[in-house]
Amino acid sequence: MRPILLSGHERALTQVKFSKEGDLIFSVSKDHVVCAWYSANGERFGAYKGHQGALWTVDVDPTTTLLATGGADNTMRLWEVRTGKLLKTWDYATSVKRVEFSEDGRQLLAVTEKRTGQLSTVYIYDISPDPSEPAPSEHALRIVVDEQPRVTVAGFSYLNHFIIMGHEDGSVSQWDAKSGEHIKDNYSHEDGMQVSDLQWSADRTYFLTASKDKTAKLHDTATLEVLKTYTADTPLNSAAICPDPQQYVILGGGQAAMDVTTTSQRQGKFEARFYHKVFEEEIGRVRGHFGPLNSVAVDPTGKCYCSGGEDGYVRVHHFDPPYFDFQFEVEREARAESRI
């Protein structure tokens, strides 16, 4: 496959996200620019200007009408995707590290940084999908996380029942999305190794966390128990679940133990790693980035994936047929049997 290199950013990428149909990619970076691209050919659709300071996070609603971004200028902004018009700005005391729309696009959460005098807080807003309707300034719910270490990532579970948070000590916690009550925790990752990314499965009944402890773990949303663990040899910055029928997960990180190989020097050495979701075995790597991978995202239709790196490039890869045909022996037999 020939990766498409998107060079719209001057500084390191912090997050990349696909639209629900997989045709648009939104990328944010430490330069205060949000770019939107067509994933089919890498053509840039446009950019959203307004933020000052580094941008940490981006998310698009399921109808691809609204775009939310959060950054180091202590604001979260809401944009209309099509025109680039800034619809709403929310101001906070500290920088916004994560924004996420709920599954139905009706709610939006923002995670604000912990600083001296400020606790890590998660704000939830009710959003209307109609861009002409002004978004509320008042949060519907505010969760102040005081007993636990700083929140690094958060997201809405299935049916907006729970909010799952990842913390800087490697634990994940579950909170009620209506009342803000803390329900349970699980200290799944190694102590002190922060959870760098949290990405959902298609139906949000399980999620994948990536951590600096060189592992990514698959958790069940309701019970928070660890279902699978994928071990890499480098601290991970991001992990994504490929949609069915492909049973793969993609991990991205950096600072690997590089061995000297005979690769072309025009290509970078940092790799995205592919693991089988069920068997936890590594099945392939794709190199190309010139710096650690900061974010990986998979097209919800499964045709491509993209990675944003520290080198300022977004690389979009459209999979070849061998990717779709690959199966373990056991899987092949199981399929054959069930047909008979």
Next chain:
Amino acid sequence: MATTVQNTPGRTDWAEDGEPELASVLPQPVTTKNKDGTETVVSYYLNEAGKKVKRTQRIRRTVVKKRENPRVAERRQWAKMGPEANKPAGPGDTTTLGENIIFRPQVGFKAGGVQEKAPEEEKKNDALKKMQIKCRICSGDHFTTKCPFKDSMAAPEEGTGEGAGGEGGGDGIDAAGGLGSTTGAYVPIHLRNGRKGEGERMGGKFERDDLATLRVTNVSELAEEQDLRDMFERHGRVTRVFLAKDRETGRAKGFAFVSYADRADAARACERMDGYGFGHLILRVEFAKKADGK
């Protein structure tokens, strides 16, 4: 006549017209439909040098039907915004195509350069397979210089060589030459017969035997060969002194080799001379390491 030209039939004054400008009038493009469904278009144009160029194109038109989500189709029609607002359609300079990567998931994937094998290595492997490569030492499937048993198995050659060498001078040499080079290649004298062949060396067996050779280090720059010889002569007969000299300046490089006739002498000298002060430096004496390679 009239300045306007008219193409009336029966006109006979065409000789008075100006130069007909046939050369600058290009024929119209001609499109023909072929039997196999393609179209052939023949057109003419003037290239940069002003020459008339005929271009023939064979075009096949196929209709590819693709199913697309209506929302995606709608988004494709959106006008580009922001910095892309007035740019033409299609990827601009922010987009480039990378190098082709072969990505094939496989069971038991091992990282560490297995994916990419250098083309030179592949060629070498192929060449090896085609040629009948045989090692001269162990008859294995590799080059002699790459033989893993170079040191250990080169020895059997010496053993057989020495037996033949002891048979007598002249014959020995011929036989040795013959033995060492059963393949017909020339083997130089110092490589035949197992290296330190008896009766081959001038001046006796222990001429350069490293068992009686001492390495002296930390030698002062002002030292000379005669000085060292005198110093070490006290402990026994010195057969050879080699002082490492800088070719250009002639001064000593700091170490020397002293060879004795008798091994015991060498051992005694080693004990006595180690730590001996010479010039402004303290000498260090030890047995020289065996010369490797042969």
